[in-house]
Amino acid sequence: MHVPVGPSSGVRSCTEAWPRSGRRSIRIGVCMSHSRRGGFDVLSEAWGCQLAVAACAYVFRGRRKPKATAFALANDVPAVDLGGCSWFRQGEDSPPPTEMVAAVRQALASHGLFSARGHGVPLRVVQRVRSESMAFFDQPLEMKQCCAVHNMERNRGYEIYPHHQRFLEQWQGASVPRDAHAEPSAVQGVICERFCCGPPSICEVKSDKLEAKSTGLDAWKLDDFYRSEYGEVFFPENVWPSDCDALKRAMLEAYDAFESFSEAVLLLLAAASGVQPSSLRSLLFDSQRRVRHSSMLQVCNYPSLLPRRLRPPELSVYQLRAKAHQDFGAFTVLARCPGSDSGRAKCGQSGALEVRLPTGAWACVPAREDALTVMPGTLIEYLTAGRCRGVMHRVSNPRPGLAADSRRLSVTFTAASRIPPCLPLETCGGWVGRSGSAFWEQCLVAMRCSSSADIARSFGSAYSCKATRRGDSASREMAGPVPPWTSRRPDDHARYCGVNALVAELGQPPSTDNQFLPLPIAFAR
Ligand SMILES: O=C(O)CCC(=O)C(=O)O
Numbered sequence: 259m260h261v262p263v264g265p266s267s268g269v270r271s272c273t274e275a276w277p278r279s280g281r282r283s284i285r286i287g288v289c290m291s292h293s294r295r296g297g298f299d300v301l302s303e304a305w306g307c308q309l310a311v312a313a314c315a316y317v318f319r320g321r322r323k324p325k326a327t328a329f330a331l332a333n334d335v336p337a338v339d340l341g342g343c344s345w346f347r348q349g350e351d352s353p354p355p356t357e358m359v360a361a362v363r364q365a366l367a368s369h370g371l372f373s374a375r376g377h378g379v380p381l382r383v384v385q386r387v388r389s390e391s392m393a394f395f396d397q398p399l400e401m402k403q404c405c406a407v408h409n410m411e412r413n414r415g416y417e418i419y420p421h422h423q424r425f426l427e428q429w430q431g432a433s434v435p436r437d438a439h440a441e442p443s444a445v446q447g448v449i450c451e452r453f454c455c456g457p458p459s460i461c462e463v464k465s466d467k468l469e470a471k472s473t474g475l476d477a478w479k480l481d482d483f484y485r486s487e488y489g490e491v492f493f494p495e496n497v498w499p500s501d502c503d504a505l506k507r508a509m510l511e512a513y514d515a516f517e518s519f520s521e522a523v524l525l526l527l528a529a530a531s532g533v534q535p536s537s538l539r540s541l542l543f544d545s546q547r548r549v550r551h552s553s554m555l556q557v558c559n560y561p562s563l564l565p566r567r568l569r570p571p572e573l574s575v576y577q578l579r580a581k582a583h584q585d586f587g588a589f590t591v592l593a594r595c596p597g598s599d600s601g602r603a604k605c606g607q608s609g610a611l612e613v614r615l616p617t618g619a620w621a622c623v624p625a626r627e628d629a630l631t632v633m634p635g636t637l638i639e640y641l642t643a644g645r646c647r648g649v650m651h652r653v654s655n656p657r658p659g660l661a662a663d664s665r666r667l668s669v670t671f672t673a674a675s676r677i678p679p680c681l682p683l684e685t686c687g688g689w690v691g692r693s694g695s696a697f698w699e700q701c702l703v704a705m706r707c708s709s710s711a712d713i714a715r716s717f718g719s720a721y722s723c724k725a726t727r728r729g730d731s732a733s734r735e736m737a738g739p740v741p742p743w744t745s746r747r748p749d750d751h752a753r754y755c756g757v758n759a760l761v762a763e764l765g766q767p768p769s770t771d772n773q774f775l776p777l778p779i780a781f782a783r
């Protein structure tokens with residue numbers, strides 16, 4: 259059936275908008291009434307789960323006004339078998355098999371992400387992280403807060419996003435019966451809580467660093483990269499619960515497994531984007547294979563929601579589990595549970611991960627226990643000059659009928675890079691970013707700053723590693739001024755041109771074709 263769909267601003271047909279390769283894999287359904295606010299990006303806290311409509315494209319019939327919405331289920335996100343990444347283990351220079359690259363390229367073109375089987379990350383490692391972190395999250399809030407560091411903005415230890423934290427504080431002011439739910443976090447008013455850690459080889463033994471010079475310990479401890487102001491910001495020490503080692507052991511084991519897998523993914527994405535794989539490897543390691551990336555492993559707990567009658571009256575509408583955003587890193591690898599991310603729920607009310615497809619429609623992405631989901635982020639988009647696009651995603655709230663038993667846990671690894679890429683260390687020492695969409699743009703501007711003082715003057719001194727390009731109002735909720743380039747605007751073009759300089763520096767000539775892009779972007783030299 260041909261269903262014409264499109265955003266409120268214009269009419270595009272599904273067959274026109276959808277790449278040929280992916281068209282068969284989408285089911286279009288018609289649901290609900292139309293929203294007065296229109297558009298794809300109108301998710302807001304106040305509207306909560308009613309905003310399934312925002313995830314949908316309007317259905318137009320001839321000249322009639324929009325009267326219904328359509329939603330997409332990406333229930334066959336292409337699964338690429340990576341064969342245990344054996345090609346990757348064969349050595350630095352062995353390229354990923356051609357068919358694998360083609361499969362990844364096709365999945366990116368049709369869905370903007372892919373599902374990886376044969377990834378080599380043992381299931382028992384992921385399961386251990388899940389069970390240990392669940393035990394951690396089920397403790398009283400005060401215990402968890404002992405693991406919070408630096409205003410919860412360094413991707414270390416226990417963290418809650420600022421807007422969720424504000425919600426929680428309001429909630430704590432109200433009296434919710436302690437036995438309102440079996441999950442302590444559900445009673446505490448937690449929307450999303452996370453536990454994060456950074457590279458074990460750098461962030462585990464920081465206290466030794468200063469002594470390293472005198473004792474002649476590991477070479478990395480003498481490395482200015484970690485001792486710089488930059489290192490202080492991007493490689494803060496990991497923090498763990500003091501009374502139990504099990505979470506630490508589980509996460510460090512998982513970190514190693516995900517880090518190794520991520521290197522393979524980076525090469526795959528580079529190959530699929532026509533970028534020389536070796537040019538991207540330097541983002542992760544230096545020539546002596548010393549860690550240069552500040553990737554992080556995080557486990558997120560999204561508690562079940564209380565029935566409306568048990569919520570504080572003034573907080574009867576929950577904030578969204580995770581607002582629409584792109585991850586700041588090169589890409590994110592997610593281990594999700596088929597139970598909570600079945601993909602069968604209605605998009606916008608699934609309580610699970612949803613992504614925005616290249617068509618602009620939102621879609622549920624079903625999880626498989628044997629597969630990891632790979633979502634490109636903002637960095638890879640810049641580094642490939644837009645050939646591989648970062649994917650917008652969110653975690654919706656479950657519909658009321660399911661809310662009371664909707665706990666969800668996700669394990670994610672965000673592969674970041676040395677920041678800013680290719681910048682001489684003396685220049686990036688002291689570089690400080692800010693939450694919001696401008697993370698990489700700032701890097702580019704930072705490249706033109708001659709000193710760390712310049713950079714600090716340009717961007718202020720606050721920093722959050724969780725710098726994301728937001729698809730909604732979230733960026734404005736972060737503290738501090740919003741940079742002038744917050745959202746996708748016509749000047750994206752100019753930004754890509756800036757990136758070309760960066761890409762050229764990495765050994766890849768500026769691109770003039772855009773085989774992955776639904777909309778052509780011309781690159782000026
Ligand atoms: O929990 C998930 O599935 C996604 C979480 C996420 O998007 C994030 O933490 O950036």
Ligand SMILES: [Fe+2]
Binds near residue numbers: 583584585590651
């Ligand atoms: Fe994300």
